[in-house]
Amino acid sequence: MNPLTHSFRNQRTAGLLSTAFRFLLAFAVLVLLLALAAPAQAQDAATFFKQNCSSCHTIGAGRLAGPDLKNVHTRRDRAWLKQFVPNPRAMIDRGDPYVLKLLQSANGVVMPPPQGLTESRLNEILDFIEAESKAGRIWGGGGLSDRPYTAADFVLGRALFSGEKPLAKGGPACISCHTVGTLGSFGGGRLAPAPQYDLTRVYERLGGRKALGSWLSAPPTPTMNAIFKQHPIEPTEAFALLSVVEDAAASSGEADAVPLLNFFLIGLGGAVAGLVIFGTVWRGRFRSVRRALVRGELQRGSASLTTGGER
Amino acid sequence: MDVRSQIAMVFHLDKCIGCHTCSIACKNIWTDRRGTEYMWWNNVETKPGTGYPTRWEDQDRYAGGWEVNNGDLSLKSTGKRKVIFNIFHNPHMPTMDDYYEPWTYDYQHLFNAPEGSDQPTARPVSMVTGELINIESGPNWDDDLGGSPIYAANDPNLAGLTPEQREQLFAVERLVFFYFPRICNHCLNPGCVAACPSGALYKRGEDGIVLLDQKRCRGWRSCIAACPYKKVFFNWSTGKSEKCILCFPRVETGQAPACFHSCVGRIRYLGVLLYDASRLEEVAKLPNEQLVEGQRSLILDPNDPAVIAAARANGVADSTIESAQKSPVYKYVKLWKVALPPHIEFRTLPMLFYVPPMSPVMAHREGNAVAHDSEDLFHDIETARVPMKFLANLFGAGHEAHVRYALKKQKAVRWYRRALTVGDVDMTLAQRMLTEADCTPEEADGIYQLTSLCSFDDRFIIPPAHREEAIQMFEDPLEHKQGVGFGFLSGPHRGM
Numbered sequence: 080m081n082p083l084t085h086s087f088r089n090q091r092t093a094g095l096l097s098t099a100f101r102f103l104l105a106f107a108v109l110v111l112l113l114a115l116a117a118p119a120q121a122q123d124a125a126t127f128f129k130q131n132c133s134s135c136h137t138i139g140a141g142r143l144a145g146p147d148l149k150n151v152h153t154r155r156d157r158a159w160l161k162q163f164v165p166n167p168r169a170m171i172d173r174g175d176p177y178v179l180k181l182l183q184s185a186n187g188v189v190m191p192p193p194q195g196l197t198e199s200r201l202n203e204i205l206d207f208i209e210a211e212s213k214a215g216r217i218w219g220g221g222g223l224s225d226r227p228y229t230a231a232d233f234v235l236g237r238a239l240f241s242g243e244k245p246l247a248k249g250g251p252a253c254i255s256c257h258t259v260g261t262l263g264s265f266g267g268g269r270l271a272p273a274p275q276y277d278l279t280r281v282y283e284r285l286g287g288r289k290a291l292g293s294w295l296s297a298p299p300t301p302t303m304n305a306i307f308k309q310h311p312i313e314p315t316e317a318f319a320l321l322s323v324v325e326d327a328a329a330s331s332g333e334a335d336a337v338p339l340l341n342f343f344l345i346g347l348g349g350a351v352a353g354l355v356i357f358g359t360v361w362r363g364r365f366r367s368v369r370r371a372l373v374r375g376e377l378q379r380g381s382a383s384l385t386t387g388g389e390r
Numbered sequence: 391m392d393v394r395s396q397i398a399m400v401f402h403l404d405k406c407i408g409c410h411t412c413s414i415a416c417k418n419i420w421t422d423r424r425g426t427e428y429m430w431w432n433n434v435e436t437k438p439g440t441g442y443p444t445r446w447e448d449q450d451r452y453a454g455g456w457e458v459n460n461g462d463l464s465l466k467s468t469g470k471r472k473v474i475f476n477i478f479h480n481p482h483m484p485t486m487d488d489y490y491e492p493w494t495y496d497y498q499h500l501f502n503a504p505e506g507s508d509q510p511t512a513r514p515v516s517m518v519t520g521e522l523i524n525i526e527s528g529p530n531w532d533d534d535l536g537g538s539p540i541y542a543a544n545d546p547n548l549a550g551l552t553p554e555q556r557e558q559l560f561a562v563e564r565l566v567f568f569y570f571p572r573i574c575n576h577c578l579n580p581g582c583v584a585a586c587p588s589g590a591l592y593k594r595g596e597d598g599i600v601l602l603d604q605k606r607c608r609g610w611r612s613c614i615a616a617c618p619y620k621k622v623f624f625n626w627s628t629g630k631s632e633k634c635i636l637c638f639p640r641v642e643t644g645q646a647p648a649c650f651h652s653c654v655g656r657i658r659y660l661g662v663l664l665y666d667a668s669r670l671e672e673v674a675k676l677p678n679e680q681l682v683e684g685q686r687s688l689i690l691d692p693n694d695p696a697v698i699a700a701a702r703a704n705g706v707a708d709s710t711i712e713s714a715q716k717s718p719v720y721k722y723v724k725l726w727k728v729a730l731p732p733h734i735e736f737r738t739l740p741m742l743f744y745v746p747p748m749s750p751v752m753a754h755r756e757g758n759a760v761a762h763d764s765e766d767l768f769h770d771i772e773t774a775r776v777p778m779k780f781l782a783n784l785f786g787a788g789h790e791a792h793v794r795y796a797l798k799k800q801k802a803v804r805w806y807r808r809a810l811t812v813g814d815v816d817m818t819l820a821q822r823m824l825t826e827a828d829c830t831p832e833e834a835d836g837i838y839q840l841t842s843l844c845s846f847d848d849r850f851i852i853p854p855a856h857r858e859e860a861i862q863m864f865e866d867p868l869e870h871k872q873g874v875g876f877g878f879l880s881g882p883h884r885g886m
Contacts, residue, residue, distance in 0.1 A: 365482045367487055367488060368443070368451055368452075369440075369444035369488045369527055372440070372444065372544055373527075373540055376544070
């Protein structure tokens with residue numbers, strides 16, 4: 080064999096080997112990543128209940144935003160529950176009379192579908208609720224003080240809501256997505272879907288201080304859940320924030336359109352002011368030479384033009 | 391000493407008749423394309439006048455050229471800091487209106503118009519938008535008499551003239567003028583090259599022609615703002631800038647550039663200069679009044695053995711050195727000192743020089759009549775129609791000494807030739823004027839010959855370009871010598 084061709088072959092084989100090695104390596108990394116992800120599923124039903132259900136439901140501690148789940152297995156059968164929990168909205172659309180009754184008692188607030196719920200997990204949860212109900216153990220419903228709000232609570236709440244004082248665990252301030260009627264001329268954010276962005280009536284919607292406090296301890300809606308799972312709101316912070324919402328519910332109506340108009344007018348004024356400032360600072364900028372020159376001469380009445388020649 | 395060669399030019403303004411043949415020759419060859427309609431790489435301006443683009447000499451508005459800041463030379467228009475703040479918009483750029491909106495006429499209308507009670511007319515049509523326009527200005531509006539009182543009165547070179555001098559200039563029906571043809575000056579310290587962020591502009595090593603690489607240009611247009619002579623133009627169709635290329639394809643084949651070749655008044659001279667590039671920066675920083683002399687000092691004597699040796703060591707071809715020894719530009723600029731750079735205060739060190747024009751007073755006003763006095767052809771240069779100060783603003787950075795020297799010498803040569811050929815002037819007087827003008831009879835003969843009796847071969851001393859050497863740097867001419875040629879389609883066979 081020609082030595083040149085030979086060495087060329089060798090190089091090619093080496094290249095193939097290295098490609099295979101790279102595939103192996105990529106596969107190994109993939110397996111490792113999956114293995115790391117697995118423990119997240121291994122949490123038990125109690126933890127799942129705490130993280131995903133307890134913001135609206137208790138077992139034996141009374142109603143929050145959603146009904147008390149104690150002995151729920153006696154009220155509805157397992158098949159019905161397994162149909163309802165993963166997709167509550169579908170049951171409402173179908174017009175199930177029991178669900179419509181539930182909706183009424185929840186002030187029209189639809190239960191958000193729990194995140195990361197599999198069929199086996201649902202069975203585990205339902206088993207858990209059944210077992211705990213029978214054992215008479217109480218889950219949820221505590222943790223928030225019953226004392227009346229003080230002025231200090233309100234001041235702290237305003238600061239937390241507006242982001243002047245950051246939340247202890249690093250969660251975003253409420254104002255980025257929500258507004259309340261008492262927030263002043265600019266209002267707050269409107270990123271959250273309507274009507275939730277306006278928190279003025281949230282007290283009524285979610286059923287009072289206790290329900291809302293529990294709700295804040297682990298917000299269940301998809302967007303908030305994703306954010307506050309990692310950065311939960313502390314009970315003292317939740318208490319202070321509740322004072323703001325309660326004050327808003329007591330003192331004012333909906334966050335109306337005036338803040339929006341103000342926002343627009345102030346923005347417009349700012350833009351005009353900016354243009355005036357730039358126009359003044361750069362008033363000597365290059366515009367046109369010839370046209371300005373001719374216009375200037377003509378405006379001056381052009382004494383030089385008329386007195387120049389006799390023609 | 392870093393000796394380099396530069397193809398330089400002299401325009402003899404005393405001979406320019408303002409026929410614009412140069413402009414047309416250039417236009418027909420180079421700027422008759424879409425996007426270039428408004429460009430005049432060569433244009434002829436009427437002075438006093440505002441020129442093209444309007445008031446291009448006013449660097450307070452256009453910020454072209456260089457300035458000395460704390461002993462450093464910096465561009466007026468741009469710089470590392472300025473470019474960041476103006477990255478989306480170059481300030482100081484002439485608008486289309488400052489050049490002029492190019493137009494043609496709707497000639498077809500003359501043939502196609504429906505029958506009516508009037509003669510059909512050919513109305514002006516914009517060559518940019520294709521729509522009917524009202525012509526407001528042109529590339530030489532002064533010369534078209536389209537608004538001369540306005541434009542002439544706003545010539546930036548009128549700055550510093552006394553009311554009497556202005557009166558003297560505009561005395562007779564405001565109609566005094568001379569012509570000022572302009573092309574790219576192919577400067578020694580070009581602002582356009584320095585300003586280009588893409589490195590598209592370069593000054594050719596072999597002959598100093600400043601060129602713009604169309605493939606590298608990214609349309610930043612910094613060159614347009616930086617060139618104080620406004621001789622780089624933006625092609626709105628290609629999105630790239632363009633400029634005078636000194637007809638390098640012609641120069642490389644031994645022909646004069648088209649505008650030089652076609653010049654009716656024979657005012658244009660072209661030749662090689664050897665200069666000392668190591669002193670460029672030092673000279674460009676000199677105070678205004680020393681700039682003319684400083685630039686002249688850069689130009690080296692091509693007959694000096696030391697200069698020749700240094701030139702050879704720098705790779706300047708022998709043929710170029712020989713060409714430099716015969717250069718008419720060298721004579722006008724360095725030997726006779728009658729050709730001066732335009733607006734040297736812009737500090738780009740232009741390599742196009744002008745012999746300032748004589749402007750004898752031929753007539754004066756008497757009441758409403760104009761009286762002619764043609765006998766005073768050999769006038770006193772101090773009382774010429776165009777004030778010395780005006781020419782000094784144009785050719786001497788505001789300082790009159792060099793302009794006065796050049797005009798005095800020209801006048802002395804005229805007196806001397808008159809004494810020699812006609813004899814109605816006293817020869818001793820003529821000789822004395824020569825001496826006063828720092829001129830010898832031999833020099834006067836030389837000036838006379840090159841001014842009045844110059845042929846093509848006297849005006850254009852074009853060095854061989856040695857393109858073969860440049861090509862050999864990139865390609866081996868013998869590479870394909872033994873390769874496969876076209877061969878036969880059907881090969882020849884021995885026998886029948």
